[in-house]
Amino acid sequence: MKHFIKIIMIFILLLGVANLFSQTTPAEIGTEKEFNPELRTSSGKLRADSLNCELAGGWFSGMCYAVFTVDTLAYIGKGVYLQILNVSDPANPTSLGEISCPGVVENICVVGDLAYVADGDAGLRIIDVTDPTDPDEIGFYDTEGSANGVHIVGDLAYVADGDAGLRIIDVTDPTDPDEVGFYDTGGSAQDVHVVGNFAYVTDSSYGLLVINVSDSTDPDESGSTGGYNSYGFHVVDNLAYVACYSVGLRIINVFYSASPSEIGFCDTGGSAMDVYVVGDLAYVADGDAGLRIIDVTDPTDPDEVGFYDIEAYARGVHVVGDLAYVAYGEDGLYIIRYTGGSGIEEEIKPNVFSISQPSPNPFARETVLKYELPKSTEVDITVHNMLGQKIRELYSGEKSAGVHQLTWDGTDNAGEKLPGGIYFLRVKAGSREINSKLLLVK
Numbered sequence: 001m002k003h004f005i006k007i008i009m010i011f012i013l014l015l016g017v018a019n020l021f022s023q024t025t026p027a028e029i030g031t032e033k034e035f036n037p038e039l040r041t042s043s044g045k046l047r048a049d050s051l052n053c054e055l056a057g058g059w060f061s062g063m064c065y066a067v068f069t070v071d072t073l074a075y076i077g078k079g080v081y082l083q084i085l086n087v088s089d090p091a092n093p094t095s096l097g098e099i100s101c102p103g104v105v106e107n108i109c110v111v112g113d114l115a116y117v118a119d120g121d122a123g124l125r126i127i128d129v130t131d132p133t134d135p136d137e138i139g140f141y142d143t144e145g146s147a148n149g150v151h152i153v154g155d156l157a158y159v160a161d162g163d164a165g166l167r168i169i170d171v172t173d174p175t176d177p178d179e180v181g182f183y184d185t186g187g188s189a190q191d192v193h194v195v196g197n198f199a200y201v202t203d204s205s206y207g208l209l210v211i212n213v214s215d216s217t218d219p220d221e222s223g224s225t226g227g228y229n230s231y232g233f234h235v236v237d238n239l240a241y242v243a244c245y246s247v248g249l250r251i252i253n254v255f256y257s258a259s260p261s262e263i264g265f266c267d268t269g270g271s272a273m274d275v276y277v278v279g280d281l282a283y284v285a286d287g288d289a290g291l292r293i294i295d296v297t298d299p300t301d302p303d304e305v306g307f308y309d310i311e312a313y314a315r316g317v318h319v320v321g322d323l324a325y326v327a328y329g330e331d332g333l334y335i336i337r338y339t340g341g342s343g344i345e346e347e348i349k350p351n352v353f354s355i356s357q358p359s360p361n362p363f364a365r366e367t368v369l370k371y372e373l374p375k376s377t378e379v380d381i382t383v384h385n386m387l388g389q390k391i392r393e394l395y396s397g398e399k400s401a402g403v404h405q406l407t408w409d410g411t412d413n414a415g416e417k418l419p420g421g422i423y424f425l426r427v428k429a430g431s432r433e434i435n436s437k438l439l440l441v442k
Contacts, residue, residue: 049307051305052338052340053291053293053338055334055335055337057090058333059076059085059093059095059332060331060333061332062078062083063079064076064327064332064333065104065315065316066106066327067317067326067327067333068108068109068110068115069325074325074333075108075115076327077107078098078105079105080100080101081101081105082098082105082115083098086132090323098135099137102125103119103121105117106118106119106147106148107149107150107160107316111152113128113130114128116157118149120147122147123140123141123142124140124150124169125137126140126175126177138174139174139176141177143161145161147159147162148160148161148190149189149202150192151193151199155170156169156180157169157171158213159192160190160192160201164184165182165183166183166189167181168181168182168216180216181213181218183219185201185209186205186206188203188204189202189203190202190232197213198212198222198254199211199213199219202232203230206226207224207225207226207227207230208224208240208252208254208260209223209225210254210257212257222257222258223256223258223260225260228244229244230242231245231274232285235254238253238254238255238424238434239263239299240254240260242275243273243286245272245273247267248266248272249268249272249282249294251264255384255424255426256424257386258386263300264296264301264302266302266303266304268289268292270287270288270290270314273285273315274316274317276324277296280295280296281293281296281305284317285315285317285326285327286314288313288314289307290309290310291314291326291336292304292307293307293324293340306339308326308336312331313329313330313331314326315327315328315329323335323337324336353371353374354434355370355371355434356369358425358438361439362441363441364440364442366408367410369406369407370403370404371405373400373402373429375401376400378398378429378430379397379427379429380395380426380427381393381406381427382394383423383424384423384424392411392413399429408425408438419440420440420441423438423439423440424436425438
């Protein structure tokens with residue numbers, strides 16, 4: 001007994017010495033870290049090496065492996081926790097609430113009052129976030145693989161499910177979701193984005209796949225790029241910006257679903273894991289190279305215009321306004337502002353080449369296209385079918401600066417009425433090109 005008491009006393013003495021030399025004061029234990037750009041990260045690394053970027057703030061009180069931001073709320077994946085932050089003041093985010101998930105939070109998509117979580121081996125989890133201080137799981141679907149990505153369109157959840165490919169889940173009743181279709185991508189599905197009748201899925205072995213999901217119960221591959229290890233991506237208009245790990249950012253023209261083709265790339269220098277595009281800027285979470293900002297004004301010749309590198313591992317990125325929310329793994333959430341002079345600012349200028357959404361669309365008799373030119377230039381406007389074949393030339397020649405419009409009546413070059421279906425309108429002005437999808441109904 002005396003021997004046991006002696007051991008306890010020695011242990012207490014050693015513990016006291018350890019506390020004496022500890023750098024953490026009792027007041028710091030369990031508290032949030034205050035924002036200070038001059039401090040080092042939690043792992044002891046310097047804050048940043050940067051170009052045209054500044055640190056607006058962040059959440060450095062825990063890990064962050066996934067992020068999705070809506071207005072003033074940031075939803076982050078903190079290991080097995082979904083945490084909700086108030087980021088109305090980026091310099092001082094505050095935690096509102098969190099919920100434990102059975103798997104690792106890999107990806108998040110928030111629609112209305114529901115957060116859909118790709119929860120790794122635990123599949124799809126559906127969280128009611130009506131009260132962000134008290135999130136509550138109301139439903140789940142345990143997919144066959146490992147849920148890496150999720151995108152919601154209407155009453156369907158599209159899940160990039162690792163080795164189990166693309167899974168399509170009916171979430172009409174979020175308390176009782178049910179799988180209605182699936183497609184085996186061949187490798188490991190990493191992320192998914194749905195536009196119209198097509199689900200774009202990245203696969204770590206087979207690149208970008210374009211899957212026709214017009215019949216959600218029987219999805220079918222329309223085309224693919226093959227090749228590079230592909231992870232997070234973002235589809236804007238008819239271009240897919242794909243984070244291809246060590247290969248960097250690849251820009252894929254998906255105008256022709258049957259034959260998506262690369263039109264440009266940028267070697268980001270790190271391990272590209274995710275990308276988000278706003279205006280003419282692509283924000284790339286580039287692994288150990290941090291956040292890289294790429295000017296994609298000319299998608300055939302993208303160019304890096306800024307970066308923010310803390311020598312930690314950037315895994316995910318989401319952009320709202322002029323702020324990029326970057327998931328830096330063990331080093332937390334960084335909120336970064338791009339201070340360069342292109343991209344978001346250029347997007348709102350009135351004197352850039354732009355087109356409006358053709359109206360009406362879908363249409364039965366005719367549809368009207370309006371487009372704006374910043375200067376006099378050569379313009380070609382054509383209509384193509386699903387195979388990429390040109391079936392109608394609407395205009396070819398020089399147009400003056402200003403707003404123009406034209407009408408298409410659903411006929412081909414011979415004046416014959418075309419069958420109902422999906423068509424593509426291509427507007428080319430100088431070196432710029434914009435495509436729009438049309439639905440002709442009978």
